[in-house]
Amino acid sequence: MRREHRTGLQSLPTGSARSARSAFLLALFLVLLLALLVVPAAVPSGTASAAVVSGAADGDGWFRKATARAVRAHERARARVDRLREADARPPKIEAAEERRMAIRAGLWDLLWAVERNVGDPVAVDPSGRAGHCPVPTRSHAQQHQRHQRSPKKKTRTMQRTKPRTLKTPQDLKKPQTVQVPQATQVPKTPQTPHRPWTAPTRGYWLSAGFAAQGSRWAHRHTGQDFAVGAGTPVYAVGPGTVRATTCGDGFGNQVVVRHPDGYFTQYAHLSHIDVRKGGHVSAGQRIGLSGATGNVTGPHLHFEVRITPYMGSAVPPLPWLRRKDVQVIH
Numbered sequence: 001m002r003r004e005h006r007t008g009l010q011s012l013p014t015g016s017a018r019s020a021r022s023a024f025l026l027a028l029f030l031v032l033l034l035a036l037l038v039v040p041a042a043v044p045s046g047t048a049s050a051a052v053v054s055g056a057a058d059g060d061g062w063f064r065k066a067t068a069r070a071v072r073a074h075e076r077a078r079a080r081v082d083r084l085r086e087a088d089a090r091p092p093k094i095e096a097a098e099e100r101r102m103a104i105r106a107g108l109w110d111l112l113w114a115v116e117r118n119v120g121d122p123v124a125v126d127p128s129g130r131a132g133h134c135p136v137p138t139r140s141h142a143q144q145h146q147r148h149q150r151s152p153k154k155k156t157r158t159m160q161r162t163k164p165r166t167l168k169t170p171q172d173l174k175k176p177q178t179v180q181v182p183q184a185t186q187v188p189k190t191p192q193t194p195h196r197p198w199t200a201p202t203r204g205y206w207l208s209a210g211f212a213a214q215g216s217r218w219a220h221r222h223t224g225q226d227f228a229v230g231a232g233t234p235v236y237a238v239g240p241g242t243v244r245a246t247t248c249g250d251g252f253g254n255q256v257v258v259r260h261p262d263g264y265f266t267q268y269a270h271l272s273h274i275d276v277r278k279g280g281h282v283s284a285g286q287r288i289g290l291s292g293a294t295g296n297v298t299g300p301h302l303h304f305e306v307r308i309t310p311y312m313g314s315a316v317p318p319l320p321w322l323r324r325k326d327v328q329v330i331h
């Protein structure tokens, strides 16, 4: 009975049913396209880990071309969505453009994930043999760190507030005690609620290797922007987001990947210290670690990437992306 009912509906396709069918066909096409692209990569899985460690799998042939094509298509689709929004286009038109962008991103995500699966945890493929000895804070360390940071702040706040008030007049003694309670609970929240502006990932830098630069350190082209800073310089989250990953042991050394609300990811690599934990929330300008020289480097610097997915191989030019967030990086 149910089937008959369904076929009855299909024989009279409504607008939504037609669009659902075309979406299904598009998804089917993408799956087939992915299968064609991914299967050749999955075949030499025995050697894939070693190849990815040396950077060869990321930098070679069809894979590099396919990912680069998808990244460009995504950026064109994103630019179209932006243009439509600015021009106040009809909502269905914007939605369709956004759906197209999401479909390209999903395809790229699947493609990269298929290869990333062979790489595994970067710690586990550490070629230097330092696996398991990365200075990423553990859960207990991070909590202790937070506790240490919080407790003295609270003390100083109450000290600062109670002292001048009690000293003013004896009449004020009662009032501050009642006022103080809501203030103490509100103070930590209010600085976080206003929209903090996006920021550069570090300060006091000069720009060294740029995006797509060629060099012996990279299998193909440089996938991010390097900020030359001394070791131990604070590194900040450029915008609000969630910590997607903190890893170490591969060519990027200690790294943090943050997911932003617009769906883009930023990566901060070669750190000497990581302040944040996976899953934690970060705000714009929040310190997430210290610069360093871990991983495949010739000296201390911050390697900063903007990606469509959390994975290597989906990077977009980072400086124009920051400019769109009103962040001017000084050359």
Ligand SMILES: [Zn+2]
Residues within 6 Å of the ligand: 209, 222, 224, 225, 226, 302, 303, 304
């Ligand atoms: Zn770099």
